Amino acid sequence: MATAKEALTVLMQIDGIIGAMVVDSNSGMMLASAGGGPLNLELAAAGNTEVVRAKRKTVRSLGLQDSIDDILITLSRQYHLIRPLASNDALFIYIALDRTKANLAMARHSLSQAEKDLVV
C-alpha cells in the first residue's frame, strides 16, 4: 500500500526517469507529480488525459470487452508510459523516460508494481 507521493518516489528511481505523475482522467488534473525537468507536467497531464479517453473510446467502439493495461508512446528521444489504475479507472499514472538511459521492460515492470501498490 502506498500513497501517491510514495508511489512517485519509487517511480523516480527508475533509470532514465524524467518525470512522473498521478492524473485524474475525469478533469485532466494532477493529483501528485515528481521531477519533470523541462516537461510542463500540467500540460502533459491534460494532453495524456485526451489520449486515455480516446483509446478507451476506441476500445468501446471496437466492441472489445477489454481494458487498457498500459499505453506506450515512443518518441525519438523519450518513452512516455501511461498506466490506468486497475483499482480506480478515473486515475492513471504517467511517466516520461529518457530513451538513451531507460530499460523499457524494467520501467514497465516497475510501473506495473507501483500501480498495484498505489492507494488513492
Next chain:
Amino acid sequence: MAVLDLERGVVVVRVAYDGPPMAGKTTSIRALGRSLVRHVETPQEIDGRTMFFDWMEYTAGVFEGHQIRCQVVSVPGQQHLAPRRKALLLAADAIVFVADTSSPEAAAESGESVTALAGVLQGRSPPVGVVVQANKRDAPAAIGIPMLRALMGNALSGVAITESVAHEAEGTRETFVLAVRLALDRVRALIACGAMPHGRPEVDSADDLLMSFERLDTSSVSELPPGDPCEVPALSRLVRGAARERAPRLPDVRVPSGAIWPAVDGRLILHEAVPSDLRARRSDGGAWIAGTGTGWRIHSAADARFPEFDAGREAVVVWARAHAARLPLLSPGRCVVVAESGDGAWRLWQIVRVMPSLRRRLLDLAYGSDASTVLDALTSAARTLFEASTDPLSAGLPLTFDSVGEGERGAQIVSLLSAPAELDPLTVLDPEDARRHLRSQIETLLNLDLWDRLPDLRAAVAAGWSRAGSDEWQARVAEAVEASKA
C-alpha cells in the same frame, strides 16, 4: 457560477472552501497554492481570521477540449460574517467542507456547520457536490472517520470524505481534484439542461469579487431564496443585475471634439478599450469601473459627473494638464474623456492600459523561483520604486509597489491618476523620506504577500545572499527580511 468562456477557450468553475472557524480553510488553500505554485490572495485578514475570502486561480486539466479555469475561494468562518459565507456558497459549483476532526468537541461543531451548509444548498439543481475534508488528522485526539460520519448525520447524504493534514499539505491536492471533478459533473448537468452560461465571467479576479462583495447588500443576500439555480439568482447574477440598473453609458469614439485628451490617440484608445458590449459597474466608494480582464482600466470617480458638457470639458482640460506635466513618468496608453452618461448628464472617465506593477511582477516570480531570485527581484523593484520617489515629476503621485512599474526607460506610474486637485506639487519626497517610505513598503510586501516565503528568504540572507556594502538596496532588503515578523 460555471461559465463557458469560448473566447479564451476555458470553462470557468468555482470551488468554495467552507467549514467552521479555524477548521483550516485558509490553511488548505494556501497549502494548495504552494503545491500548485499559485499565489493566494486574501483581501483582508484580522488576527489570522478571514474577513472576506481567500482567492486563488488555477488553470489546468481539460473538459470537452477546453482548459479548466478554477476559481478557488474560501469563505469567512465567523458567525457574524454568515451573509458573506452564504453569498460565496451560492456561487460555488463544488464545495470542500473542511471539518476539524482534532477532537470530539471540534468535530461536533463541524457537524453543526455541515447542517447549516446543507440548508444553503437545499433545493439547488443541478446539485452542488460536496467533499468533506477531514482535517487535522495528525492531532493526538483526532476522531475516527465513522464518528465524523455519525456527527454529520443525514445533513449531506453520500458525500465523499478525504483526510488531510493541511498545514503539511497532506491530502489537500487530492481533495481539490475531487472537488473539481464534482464541479465538472455540475457543468455537464447545466449543459444538459441548457442552462450553461456563455461568455466572460462577471467575477474574474479577486478584485472583481471583492467589489461585488462590498457592493452586495448583505441583508438581501441572507434573504436569497433556495431553489433551482437555473432560476434562482447566484451571486454573480445578482451583482450583474444591480450593476445594469444604474450603470452610466461608457464613452465611445463619437465623443465631441474637445471632450478627449489626447485628441487623436485618445480616440484610438477608445476604439480598442471600449467595445460596444462593455458595461460599467459600481465599485466600493461609488466609482464606476469597466474593462476588468480586458487589459484596460476604465474608471470614473463617484463625483466625476457634470450636469453640463462645458463643465465636463473644462475638467478634461485640467486633467490633460496634470497628465502632460508628468508625461515622461506615466505608462503609455492613457486618455481622459468626458462623455454623455445616458441620464442627461456627462461623466469624466480615465482609461489606462494595464501594465504590470512592481508588485505583480514580483508575485508572478515569487512562487516557483528560488529565494535568491526573489530577493534579487525585490532589490530591483525597491531600486525602481526609489527612483520613482525621487523624480520631481512624481510629486503628489501614488508611489507604491502597486502603482509603479518598470518601462523601457525605467520607473513609471502604471496606476490611475488621482484627481488633479489632489496632486500636490509640494509633496515630492526628499531622499531620506523616500528611503523611509520604501522601507515601509518593503516590509508591507514581505509581511502581507511573501509571508510564506519568509523562512526561505531569511535562510538565503543568512547564507550570505547580500554582500554587505556592495549594493545599498540589497543591504536594505536584507535588513527588512531579517526584521520581518516571524
